Amino acid sequence: MRGHTAAGYGALVVCALVLGACGIREIAVPFRGDTPTATRPQSWGLPRISIPGFGKSSSMPAEEAQCRRRLKRLGVSFRELPPIYESAACGIAHPVEVSSLGRTIALEPAATLNCAMAEEAARWAQGDLAPAARMRYLTGIRTIRQMSSYSCRRINGSGQWSEHASGNALDIGSIELKNGRTIDVARPGFFALREKSFLKRVRAGACDHFATVLGPGSNADHADHFHFDLRRRSGGSRYCD
Template sequence: MRPSLRPSGLSRPVTGAAPRAAPASASASVAATGQRGRLCGQRGLVGDRLAPIRVRTNGCGIAEPVSLREVDGITLSTPATLNCETARALQQWVRQSLVPDVGRYGGGVRSLRVVASYACRTRNNQPGARISEHGRGNAIDIAGIGLADGTELTVLSDWRTRREGRILRELHRGACGPFGTVLGPDSDRFHRDHFHFDVARHRGGAFCR
């Protein structure tokens, strides 16, 4: 199996961004539906359990995948195919950082624009690189925060601004802990327009850049 392409909407402005859909093979294989508020045993996680994702590529696949649609009333722009550890880490970040750090700005958080979740590919789609944590269901990429007033905080446009950038930098810092790896615009050219969160653990503690 060849690695899938990098999501097509990342480097565009928010008006042209195209969220990445869950793989057809995963979304078509729902093992159990109606897990409202109890997905992965956690109240507030809404979505479906999926059949195991097994592929021939070494390092890819998820034994117990879920399709996550909502976290504590905050909707995901497209269902995210993840494992439960990643879904629970996302909920922890939502509760401890996203909701309090955004506060009442723009009326509060309404949604998250997800541009990548499960995908069997190498890191940053680079030839010869290791399999990405996305290939194990350990990662989620977020490009924007939808607000109740209809506006959106975007990593691409707002990271360098004063007020909105301060909020985004707090969200980046707040993910360090719930997630083992946190990458943003200051990490490298591949992450200038989104946050990469994954649950891979490192010997020296969380890696956040």
């Protein structure tokens, strides 16, 4: 009787070792995607494990994750996009597609930007643009119409790459108020005093947020829109024209 019991225990031990070996083998040799579903190996032993840092990492840098948390607190509507890489000069490692710069301030069409640019645009829209509209028109901002965000191009007439090539710039052509009025950034008529005052105020406010601010009067290329970007300059200097 004891002999039968010992033999039974031995058989169980052997079976467990065999099944364990299958499990280890399953961990050591990852499943190949071209294996038919019906013949996929089953793991009966140890659970699958992943080794941190092994292979290509898709983790987001801490500063990018923190930026996205700030966007959410600002009420910005955005979605993640896959990394953009067109050339050594054109691309965004962690792009976002932004469809609003606040809970009630739409951005149309949606803009592809890096997160830092999206955050600063939202702070400008909420901290300068919206208050200026309430002060001068007694209403809020419904929609900001953008003319360009990410774009793989050089500055006109220059060999230098545009900040648009890294999603670090945003061009704004017009602003629609909640009362239905649309204000074009293009220089208003001689007697359009309220529009002039409004545009001057929001342009000046932008100089507190962006490294470069251009618009009507800067040059022919910016006669009909505002250009905002976060270009890095030595000493942190800004260019506001």
